[in-house]
Amino acid sequence: MKIGIDARMYGARQTGIGNYIRHLTENLFKIDRENQYFVFLLKPEFSRYRILSPQVKKIKVRARWYTLSEQLIFASVLNRYNLDLMHFPHFNAPFLYRGKYVLTVHDITQKYFPGASFWRKQAYQFIFSHNIKAARRVIAVSRFTKNDILNNFSCEAKKIKVIYEGVDSRFKPGNKDEALIRLRQKYPLNKPFILYVGVMREHKNVVGLVSAFNLFLKKYRLDYQLVLVGNFDPRYTEIQTKIDRLKLNKKVVQPGFVSFDELLLFYQAAEVLVLPSFREGFGFTPLEAISCGTPVAASNTTSLPEILGKAACYFDPYDIKNMAETIYKILEDRNLQDVLVCRGQKMIKNFSWTKCASATLKLYQEAAALK
Missing domain, CATH: 3.40.50.2000 (Glycogen Phosphorylase B;)
Structure with a gap:
């Protein structure tokens, strides 16, 4: 199976989502020896990203998140690879992408705190609503997030899987x-x-x-x-x-x-x-x-x-x-x-990146099997 991962927000400076992508991919590539992965990255992280498995290929893209190029250019790039499944680790999947995909939702904070821009709020509502419906499966990082989605958007509960994130093992007590x-x-x-x-x-x-x-x-x-x-x-x-x-x-x-x-x-x-x-x-x-x-x-x-x-x-x-x-x-x-x-x-x-990766891989298999 050819699986794509949107890693444009990869890296520590993107805090939560960036770390999610990093730890998820590292652990996925350790446990999965069958599937082929295509990791889509922006500069400068493309140059820094180390490939740890022959099953992984990194692709440089020039479409930042929350931009028009994300919706147009990135969708075109993805379509070239004829992927069996794509994983978007944030709600912002390109509207024009028509392949099968899994969407991770970390929260819907932007619905409640959209900032000062009226158009930004409208764009968020439109893209989020569309992508929740279009995704084959949705990963929610907590039960609260799952319920928040169900209470605010049209989505079947069975479509959403709660998969807890992990904690970096380097965090430990010291002097x-x-x-x-x-x-x-x-x-x-x-x-x-x-x-x-x-x-x-x-x-x-x-x-x-x-x-x-x-x-x-x-x-x-x-x-x-x-x-x-x-x-x-x-x-x-x-x-x-x-x-x-x-x-x-x-x-x-x-x-x-x-x-x-x-x-x-x-x-x-x-x-x-x-x-x-x-x-x-x-x-x-x-x-x-x-x-x-x-x-x-x-x-x-x-x-x-x-x-x-x-x-x-x-x-x-x-x-x-x-x-x-x-x-x-x-x-x-x-x-x-x-x-x-x-x-x-x-x-x-209770919070292990290995568990997170294992549950995510299982969900990939379920999502790819859906018509």
Whole structure:
């Protein structure tokens, strides 16, 4: 069987989806010795991508995601290869592609947080609705995401398969003091710190976290820093505006996008990871923190309770006071920290890239057999 994989978003800088493509393909190519794979990549990742199996061929394309060329040129490129099945790891399959395909849906956040553009919202609704119907099978990364699709779009439940993602095995506990020493050589970290890792967009509620951090400092009179790891997004300036207004510039450290090695150190050195999102389809970062032995405070909404179970403390992301109280509760209770870490180490075994790849391969076989 000839299987295509849209890897245009491959790479760490595309965060969740990029890492999904990387780990899924690596594990697929280890367990599947029968099928032939065609991996479609953009520059510069095309040059960096290492082929680990003779069954894999990489193809360079010049059609970025969310563009007109994606809808026209990319569809034309795919049609040349006469694939038995194509896997699009995001909702943005080209409208004009008529081959059989599997679609992975990580979330439908753009329906709820479409940004300022009216046309972008309309385009998302049109493309998503069409692709959900056209796909032979749909992978949802959580039960929440599956139900979210069913509640908002026309799709048969039997068409959607929940396949949990995995956690990179390189995330593991380390020496906190050594991690801090290494980080302090580059960043102005002089206090214990609360950590956030992720994109800086509206649905992530980083503005709410900054407000909760400010309340935490004033109410409990504890001396902490807040570290926000992730690329600054020029479309969302509210975070910096909030930091400036609350006069927290000396208390908030913003490293931007960091390498894997530095991210590992931040997880190992943090006192707690906080994920204050309004919406999450899965939630990589709390699982990564838990793998490193770091306690987690997370929103009590959408997929997070499903994924994290009893290995996190939860708060209402719309309630700044509740968020601050939950952070304080973890930081001031060493026994609670130990309990969360212990639960987390047991829970994390449920999330394996090998399991994810195996279930995905089985779904490929089912989808390809459909007329």
